[in-house]
Amino acid sequence: MGIGIPSKILNLPGQRVNQIDWQPDDQKLVIQCRRDRRRKVVDPVTGKKGTINKYVKRQIRDVPLCGYRCMIEIELAQVWISKNERRVEYCKFVDKGSRFTHRFCHLVSGLCRHLSIQAVARHLGLRWETVKNIDKAYLHKTLPALDPSSLTGLKYIGVDEVARAKGHDYMTVVYDMEAGHLIWVGTGRTANVFSGFLQQLPKATAAAIEAVAMDMGPSYQKAVAQCLPKADIVFDRFHVMQNYSKAIQNQRRIEFRKANKPEKELMKGTHYLLLKNPDKLNEKQATKLQTLLDNNAHLNTLYVLKEQLQLLWDAPTYDDMTAQLEQWCQIADQSQMLYLKKFAQSLRRHCTGICNYAKHKLTSARIEAGNVSIGMIRKRARGIQDTEYFKLKIRQSSLPDDKSMFYGIAGYSLT
Structure with missing residues (x-):
């Protein structure tokens, strides 16, 4: 069927829309175009005017139109350069050798930012590798340089x-x-x-x-x-407390191995209770944790020291923070827990970097x-x-x- 839609509506510079075909078997629209004969032919390499050797047709995929898959059939001029050399003219809306318009690549990359490649491939009816390559090429071209x-x-x-x-x-x-x-x-x-x-x-x-x-x-x-x-x-602070949590976990394993059966039952389900802050516990969790701490001196010491360690970052100055850290390490040294002593040694080795927080609050x-x-x-x-x-x-x-x-x-x- 003939149609008179101006090419500007579809934004296809250099092309004139001849007709739009609906293909119900494939559930797609095909927009057939011809090259605008009024446009001069230019060599894509030198930018100089040339002569037309012949016209080349290509079919490329565009963004969906009216909810249907859309293909565009375009016509490009092959520029005569010399007896043995020809080049196809530059097209603004599709890259050389590509089967997809720029705006389709833009759409695919936008979807890939928030969806998996597999989901985008299924939605658009493309291969996984095709979607990934489109997104990669588009990001290469559009992301700002990190110089x-x-x-x-x-x-x-x-x-x-x-x-x-x-x-x-x-x-x-x-x-x-x-x-x-x-x-x-x-x-x-x-x-x-x-x-x-x-x-x-x-x-x-x-x-x-x-x-x-x-x-x-x-x-x-x-x-x-x-x-x-x-x-x-x-x-x-996050990394310091993360390392301390590992010390708690290791000590809990030791306590569990040497505990009798009733003590093991008491310790079951308390792993994350020891790591959580008190304000994050509900009443039932707080009661269970307190029962454990009342019956295990080593875990009680670790838990109390965890709360004191967190106060370290409230120190107003570098010197105050250094003094508090050393006091904490001295208390840890007096314990009989190997992992706690190792953690204290690590704190002393990294004391300067930890206490620099007081200078920069970073x-x-x-x-x-x-x-x-x-x-x-x-x-x-x-x-x-x-x-x-x-x-x-x-x-x-x-x-x-x-x-x-x-x-x-x-x-x-x-x-």
Whole structure:
């Protein structure tokens, strides 16, 4: 059937719509176009005017139209260059060799930000690999560059490691802790990887960094000592308390092994009660925990020391925090619990980094929030084999949501 829809409505520059065919068997619309003969032919490499050798037809997929799969049949001019050389002219709405319009790729990438690749593939009737490749290519082209040499105004930064999958392909992520956004992603988690980022910073920017938040791993500490000798290292409260929780768990196992049958029954179901803060317990849980503490001196000591350790971060100054930490360690040294003594030794080794919190009040909350987003990426993908693609998804997760990604053409939305 003939139709007179202007090509501007469909935004197909260089093409004129001839007709739209409805194919009920395939449940799709096919928009047939011809090249606009009024447009001059230009060599896509040199930009010079050329002559037409012949017309080449291509069928590409566009965003759904009226709820149906939409294909566009376009016509492009093949430019005569020389006797043995021809080139197809440039098309604004589709890349060379691609079978999908730019706006369709935009739509696919927007969906992949919030859905699994498998879900998007099923919804759009595409192969899993096709959806992943579309999203990867689109992110490569559209994500803003993370260039350390152009960074300015950094005061506090945070660094952490993330894995594509458990035990596989670790990466280093760096955040601006004041602005709260990702500023760099690198492959690997060694000192050299982080040093490579720090060495790329402008000298003025590096000199202005006052503190770096991190966990207690030695590799990142080494990089800071080499490249930012004047910056303080701040070990976050979350990681300190996480290590203390491991000490509680290990000691509880020891207590359980040497307990008699009634004592074992009392200890069952108390694992997470020992780790939770008192204000998070309901009345039944609080009663059960108190009964356990009344009957086990070692676990009672660990629990009391946990509450005292949390007060460490309320100290007003660095000196006060250092003094309180040493007092806590002395109490731990007097106990007969091996894991508690080892934890106290670790606190003393990392005393400076822990107590630097009093100077800067810097936490790694932004890093942990970023890690949650990265964890959601892994969960949706059920593991990402392509490390480069994983890096792109990490960079995308740090950006604010772009609602325009859900729109292919005016009036069509998947939200």
